Every structure is written in structure tokens, then in C-alpha cells.
Amino acid sequence: MKCYNKTVALSVKKLQLEEFLETHTPTKIHLKAARIEPSSASEFQDEAINLDDWPILLFLKGIGFDTVSFYSNSQSALERWTARLSQYELIFIADPENLAVEECIWNEKDDTGNLLIECHLPTPSPHQQQKKQRVDITPGGHVPPLEAPLGIDDDAALRFVDEIEKQTPQETLLRTHLILREFESDAKHKDPFVWASLIADIIAIALESRWVEKAVQIAKDFDQSLKLVWTKSERALRLFSAYDPKPSELRNWSEVFQSCSSVDLVWYLDSQLSTTAGPQILKLMNYRAQTEPELLIEICFQEKPNVQRILLPWLIAHWKLKHYPNVFHHLKTSLEQNESEEIVQLWIVAALRSSAEHSFQDFLQLIPKRKWFCVLDKSKLVFQKLLLKVFTENPSHDVLPFMKKAKHLFSGEIADQAEKLLRNLKERS
Amino acid sequence: MSRARIVKDICTIFTCEFQDFEAEVSTLEKIKKHDEYTYLHCLNVARLSVALGKRFGFNSGMLIDLGWAALLHDIGKLRVPLNVLNKAKKFTSEELVVMKSHPVEALTAFAETQTVTLERLRRLSAAFEHHQRYDLKGYPIVQKKLTLHPFSRIVAVADTFDAMTTDRIYQRRVLPDVALKIMAQGFGSIFDPTVLQAFITSMGAYPVGSLVRLSDESLAVVIKYGKQSSLDRPQIYYVEVRSQRISDLMAFENKNLRILRSEFPEDHHIDIPALLEQAERIQGDSATK
Numbered sequence: 001m002k003c004y005n006k007t008v009a010l011s012v013k014k015l016q017l018e019e020f021l022e023t024h025t026p027t028k029i030h031l032k033a034a035r036i037e038p039s040s041a042s043e044f045q046d047e048a049i050n051l052d053d054w055p056i057l058l059f060l061k062g063i064g065f066d067t068v069s070f071y072s073n074s075q076s077a078l079e080r081w082t083a084r085l086s087q088y089e090l091i092f093i094a095d096p097e098n099l100a101v102e103e104c105i106w107n108e109k110d111d112t113g114n115l116l117i118e119c120h121l122p123t124p125s126p127h128q129q130q131k132k133q134r135v136d137i138t139p140g141g142h143v144p145p146l147e148a149p150l151g152i153d154d155d156a157a158l159r160f161v162d163e164i165e166k167q168t169p170q171e172t173l174l175r176t177h178l179i180l181r182e183f184e185s186d187a188k189h190k191d192p193f194v195w196a197s198l199i200a201d202i203i204a205i206a207l208e209s210r211w212v213e214k215a216v217q218i219a220k221d222f223d224q225s226l227k228l229v230w231t232k233s234e235r236a237l238r239l240f241s242a243y244d245p246k247p248s249e250l251r252n253w254s255e256v257f258q259s260c261s262s263v264d265l266v267w268y269l270d271s272q273l274s275t276t277a278g279p280q281i282l283k284l285m286n287y288r289a290q291t292e293p294e295l296l297i298e299i300c301f302q303e304k305p306n307v308q309r310i311l312l313p314w315l316i317a318h319w320k321l322k323h324y325p326n327v328f329h330h331l332k333t334s335l336e337q338n339e340s341e342e343i344v345q346l347w348i349v350a351a352l353r354s355s356a357e358h359s360f361q362d363f364l365q366l367i368p369k370r371k372w373f374c375v376l377d378k379s380k381l382v383f384q385k386l387l388l389k390v391f392t393e394n395p396s397h398d399v400l401p402f403m404k405k406a407k408h409l410f411s412g413e414i415a416d417q418a419e420k421l422l423r424n425l426k427e428r429s
Numbered sequence: 430m431s432r433a434r435i436v437k438d439i440c441t442i443f444t445c446e447f448q449d450f451e452a453e454v455s456t457l458e459k460i461k462k463h464d465e466y467t468y469l470h471c472l473n474v475a476r477l478s479v480a481l482g483k484r485f486g487f488n489s490g491m492l493i494d495l496g497w498a499a500l501l502h503d504i505g506k507l508r509v510p511l512n513v514l515n516k517a518k519k520f521t522s523e524e525l526v527v528m529k530s531h532p533v534e535a536l537t538a539f540a541e542t543q544t545v546t547l548e549r550l551r552r553l554s555a556a557f558e559h560h561q562r563y564d565l566k567g568y569p570i571v572q573k574k575l576t577l578h579p580f581s582r583i584v585a586v587a588d589t590f591d592a593m594t595t596d597r598i599y600q601r602r603v604l605p606d607v608a609l610k611i612m613a614q615g616f617g618s619i620f621d622p623t624v625l626q627a628f629i630t631s632m633g634a635y636p637v638g639s640l641v642r643l644s645d646e647s648l649a650v651v652i653k654y655g656k657q658s659s660l661d662r663p664q665i666y667y668v669e670v671r672s673q674r675i676s677d678l679m680a681f682e683n684k685n686l687r688i689l690r691s692e693f694p695e696d697h698h699i700d701i702p703a704l705l706e707q708a709e710r711i712q713g714d715s716a717t718k
């Protein structure tokens with residue numbers, strides 16, 4: 001390894017080249033043959049050199065140069081030239097494809113344009129000229145085997161293997177999080193859906209690795225991009241299924257789903273409850289109902305009956321007097337539009353929860369006494385039936401006065417049920 | 430057909446349960462369709478990386494992970510337009526930006542082609558980091574510096590070596606021994622010193638298959654490094670038809686003989702694989718006797 005560790009050797013040899021050129025200029029160095037060709041004025045003979053000692057010359061040979069002519073012994077020119085070529089060499093080593101060889105300034109000139117150092121390319125052979133049209137590569141064609149038993153540092157090798165074995169999911173996620181951050185600022189034409197899916201998958205992996213904190217962090221960093229993922233149920237379901245939070249983790253865990261609107265959540269609740277994501281969808285909905293009921297109530301008022309049907313059961317405990325006008329309005333609308341009995345019943349409960357007092361007054365309008373000369377509209381009949389059902393399921397003491405007042409409004413089969421309910425209520429009181 | 434060929438190519442490097450790597454094989458198929466050169470380059474980088482992993486004593490699981498990391502290290506090139514990827518002339522500054530974006534684009538290409546799992550993320554590190562350099566001064570530039578994943582450090586060495594030693598339309602390849610010496614300038618800065626040291630000592634100063642000019646002006650092919658060989662004194666096979674024979678530069682009678690340099694076989698119309706085969710046959714014969 002000694003001969004490859006040249007950090008120190010380099011500077012010594014560079015000095016030697018400078019010193020050599022000081023006394024032997026002009027000089028021509030043949031890179032291919034690694035020989036110095038004496039000029040006519042030189043006293044020395046054609047001399048073999050070891051290019052390993054002069055890395056810049058080795059680099060020039062690698063690039064394909066054949067000869068380097070030194071016309072001047074100017075130290076500053078040599079230093080400038082060496083510094084520039086060292087930069088090229090670093091680019092070439094780090095990424096050979098990114099060194100624009102044609103762009104590089106290989107020769108060194110003085111202020112007046114006179115050549116001080118000149119690099120010569122060989123005249124291409126017919127074989128090489130042909131090759132320029134096409135390059136054939138076969139797999140493994142030029143890859144040498146790595147079987148030289150020259151030994152590697154055992155301790156270093158062990159440490160290296162150990163490093164791989166100790167790579168934790170956390171490290172991988174940390175690394176990936178950095179990549180995501182970099183990518184977000186760098187990639188100009190990323191497909192937003194692919195990007196959102198990628199972020200979702202990485203958050204899911206963080207959750208699967210039980211690293212909720214990291215999942216939240218990534219979700220917060222990319223909340224805007226993540227919004228798109230909720231339209232792709234496959235990715236979203238993976239996110240939901242990834243981790244089953246304990247009650248104490250709910251708050252933290254729920255932040256992962258911050259960008260998932262409650263309307264979207266309702267859709268998942270409605271359609272994906274039987275999947276592996278189901279329990280977590282329920283947990284999130286429950287958490288939202290507990291922590292942000294007003295938002296859900298707002299959505300409930302604005303959305304269509306299919307969303308209301310899902311949301312209303314979660315809101316039972318959160319209705320307040322201020323909601324009553326809206327609730328009653330929705331109850332009336334659902335009756336007018338012949339919505340399902342389930343929704344009507346849920347609105348009746350909502351109305352009673354938000355204000356029992358107002359409800360009892362307003363319900364009387366909705367159950368007018370049946371007259372012999374007209375048929376009661378179907379929605380009114382449904383309302384009467386459901387109202388009794390609600391009262392039967394939730395018999396509270398304030399229902400009794402209402403029932404006493406409304407008893408005469410019921411007729412036929414429903415009147416019998418009302419009578420029965422009233423009896424029960426009286427017995428209970 | 431293409432898939433079968435890919436599986437066959439991979440099997441020359443490492444074996445695995447391919448049904449567990451369907452997505453990876455499909456991705457490689459896409460790379461092959463996109464650009465044959467990139468595909469072959471990925472194979473070469475994987476071949477070198479896995480060979481190096483074996484020298485480090487990796488277990489089979491690690492070797493499979495490393496193999497896939499190397500095979501997919503240029504996955505981002507799927508998103509580099511072909512006119513840029515195969516441009517024979519120098520890149521414009523815009524094209525250079527596109528070209529340099531491939532480690533970052535790896536992420537999108539990855540998500541487009543594979544379901545993301547923890548194992549796949551681990552393998553993705555090399556795709557993102559293989560140009561970042563050991564000292565993290567390469568690209569892409571990241572705000573928070575994190576030590577490169579060990580796979581990335583191996584792939585970086587293999588990638589550079591293969592890129593240097595492969596002919597391009599606009600640039601003749603660098604001879605393997607010269608490439609190693611040039612790469613040695615990046616010891617500890619561009620490359621992990623442990624990895625580069627292992628790479629060089631596993632390959633020898635003149636890698637097997639190098640055509641070398643000896644100090645007596647004869648031409649020979651490096652055929653092997655024996656247990657006693659030093660870095661620059663391998664076993665060789667003389668090329669001249671009349672004096673074809675195997676010789677060990679460590680042998681006492683060769684003490685005054687040394688390798689001057691390597692040369693391009695095509696400049697001498699020499700078929701290296703054929704010579705290596707001949708030498709192997711001779712060695713086999715003498716072992717039998």
C-alpha cells in the first residue's frame with residue numbers, strides 16, 4: 001500500500017520535477033514509454049522515469065496524451081499548470097464521465113500567448129479511428145478479477161463489516177429523510193403523484209419500524225406533497241396499516257395524517273373498514289372527533305348525506321345549543337328529500353343532543369295531527385316512527401312531558417307505539 | 430427473453446431467489462431498454478463490488494444487498510434523456526446539470542418502478558451517494574452531512590474504475606493499472622481508504638489480463654497473483670509465439686526483470702482472453718503432471 005499513499009510523496013516529487021525542469025528545459029517527456037527525451041542542448045542521456053512519482057503526468061497519460069513538452073522552466077507557470085490539472089484530475093476521479101476533456105485547458109501559455117507547456121495527443125491509429133464510430137462492450141469483458149491474495153487489513157475489514165451489520169432502520173430512514181429534503185429542492189420535474197407515493201411509503205416504513213417520531217417529522221416536512229397521497233388508496237392504506245398506536249401515542253401518531261382531510265377520512269371509513277387499515281382508520285376518526293369536533297361538525301353541515309351518514313355517529317357527544325338551528329334545518333331537509341331512515345334518525349338524535357328544549361317545540365310542527373280528509377305525507381310518517389324509535393332507545397325523563405303533549409298527534413299503528421312508550425316512561429318515572 | 434438474459438447476467442455475479450427481487454429485475458430490464466451501455470456498466474460495477482465484498486468476508490445476505498445496490502446504482506439515469514446520456518461531445522452546462530441530477534433522480538425512478546421497503550431503501554443509498562465522495566464534497570450536496578453508507582463507498586470505487594477503464598465514443602479507456610494509480614490520488618478524500626486499499630490489493634498493481642511491457646522489452650500478459658506475489662510482481666505469460674511460457678516475476682531468476690508499463694492489447698492485435706485461456710491450460714497441464 002505504501003506506493004499508493006502519496007500524500008507526502010507527491011510534494012517531494014513535484015519539487016523534483018520543478019528542480020529537474022529548472023536545469024533541463026526544454027524537455028520532452030514521453031508518457032507512453034515513460035522516458036525523458038533529451039533536447040539537443042541537454043547533457044543527459046535518454047532517461048527512463050517512473051510516472052508513478054509524477055501523478056499529473058500519469059493523469060495525462062490516462063486521458064490519452066502521448067507527450068508533454070516543457071519549453072520554459074518558469075516555476076509559476078509550472079505551479080499554475082499543476083494546480084489546474086490537479087483540479088481536472090479530482091473531477092475525473094470523482095466522476096470520469098463529468099470531465100469535459102475538450103473543455104479543459106491542457107497547455108500553459110504566457111501572457112503573450114507563447115506556449116510554455118504543451119500536451120500532445122498521439123496520432124490516432126486506423127484501428128482507433130474506426131472505434132470512434134461505435135464502442136462494443138460485453139458484460140464483464142474488461143473487468144479484472146479481484147483475486148490477488150495480497151491481503152487486506154484484517155482489522156479494517158472487520159470494522160467495515162461491523163459497520164454494515166450495525167446499520168439500523170433508523171440510520172436508513174435518517175439517510176432517506178435527508179435524500180428527500182435534497183430531492184425536494186433539487187428535482188425540477190418530479191411527478192407529484194410519484195413523489196407523494198414515495199413520501200407515503202417512507203413514512204410507512206418509519207411507522208413499520210416503530211419510529212413514530214420520524215414518521216411525524218417526514219409527514220410535517222412534506223405535508224403539502226403528501227396531500228395527493230390520500231387520493232391513492234393503496235399507499236394511504238399502507239400508511240394506516242403500518243402501525244397500531246397505543247392510546248398514549250394517539251396524539252403523536254395522528255399528526256402523520258394531518259394532511260388527510262376529514263372528508264377523505266370519511267371515505268376510507270366508509271369503504272376500507274374491512275381492510276387491515278380498518279382499526280387504525282377508526283382510531284383516527286375517533287381521535288379527530290374527540291379533538292376537533294367543531295371541524296367535523298362544520299364538514300357534516302357542508303357535505304352530502306353519504307358523508308353525513310358516516311360523520312353523525314361520531315358527533316353525538318359534541319352537539320351544542322349553537323348547532324341547533326343548523327341541525328334542525330338538516331333534519332327537515334333530510335325528511336323533505338326522503339333520505340334514508342338512518343340519516344333521519346341520526347339528525348333527530350343530533351337535534352335532541354344540541355337542544356332538547358328547542359327540539360321538542362319544533363318536533364311538534366313535524367308531526368301534525370292526521371285529518372280524515374287528507375293523507376299524511378310519507379316523510380311525516382317516517383319522522384313519527386323514527387322519533388318513537390329514538391325515544392325508545394334513549395328514554396330520558398324530559399321525553400315524558402313531550403310525549404304527553406304530542407300523544408294526540410299520533411294515529412293508527414304509530415299511536416299504539418306512542419301509547420306503549422308513554423306507559424313505559426311513566427313506569428320509569 | 431430480455432428478462433432471462435438479465436437473470437443469466439446477474440447469475441454470473443451472484444445468485445439469489447429471483448422471485449423475491451421481481452421489481453429489481455424489472456427495473457434492470459428498464460435500464461437495459463433505456464440504454465444498453467448503462468446496463469452493462471451496472472453489471473460491471475456489481476461484479477467489482479461483489480468481488481470486493483467477498484474479499485471483505487461479507488455473508489451471502491450482505492453480498493446480495495450489495496449486488497443489487499450496485500446493479501441499481503445508476504437507476505437515476507432512467508430519467509436522463511438519451512440524447513444527453515449518449516452525447517459524444519462535451520455537455521453544455523444545462524446538460525451537465527441534467528447528467529449530474531441522476532443520483533437525485535434515482536429517488537423518483539425508484540418510486541416509479543418499485544414498492545418502497547426498508548431493504549430497498551438501504552440499497553438505494555448507493556444510487557444517491559455514489560458521487561458524493563468520501564469527504565462529502567461531491568454531488569448531490571446535502572445540508573446535513575452523514576457518513577456514506579458502506580455500500581456507497583464500495584460502489585463509488587467500482588463505478589469510477591469501470592467508467593475509467595471503459596471505452597467511450599469520445600474517449601479511449603484508461604489502462605487498468607493507470608486507472609488504479611490515478612484513483613489512488615483520491616485516497617481518503619474521494620474514496621474510503623479501507624475500500625480503495627482493499628480494491629487495489631485485491632487487483633494488484635497490474636490487474637490480471639493487463640498486457641505489460643517488461644524491462645527486457647518483451648510483452649507478457651498478467652495471468653495471476655500468487656500467494657508470494659508482491660503488488661507489482663505477478664505471474665505472467667509471455668506473448669511472443671516462439672517464447673510462450675509462464676513465468677513468475679517473484680522467481681529468483683527474474684530478479685532483474687520488472688514491468689515497465691502496460692499497453693493496449695488492440696495496438697498489438699493481441700487477444701487477451703485467448704492468451705489467458707492458453708495460460709490456464711498450460712497451468713492445468715503442469716498441475717496434472
